[in-house]
Amino acid sequence: MRGVKRVALVVVVLLVAFVVLAFVLENKQSVSLSLLGQASRQLPVSVFVVLALIVGMLIGPLLGMMMRSRRRKPILTAQY
Template sequence: MRNLKRVLLALLVLLVVSAVLAFVLENQQQVSLLFLGWAGPKLPVSVIAVAALLVGMLMGPLLGWLLRLVKRPSRRRLA
């Protein structure tokens, strides 16, 4: 059973890696983003999409952590 789980995990990782590789190879068109008057450098579409994904993956847990800090009741001792 343990070997089956390892094989399935390896296949899943291989599938994800191959999908990302196919996405990167198929999206090599150079684009420049314009945001609030600032024009970014020309980069492949895949680089911009992967960067946006990584920023989103970092922002979600960070915002969740900050919300937990704000909602946590203070534990002051009343003396």
């Protein structure tokens, strides 16, 4: 059973890597993003999207850990 899970994980990782590679190769148009009056230099669309993906993958688990730690704190109630 463990071997099947490993093979499935490898297949999923390879599939995701293939999709990201295909996306990068298909989106080579240069664009410049502008936010609050600041413009970035011209880079391919895929660079911005992959960077957003990586930032989301880093921030998502951190927010999940913060929410879990808030739930574990005991709620103090007034005792009469």
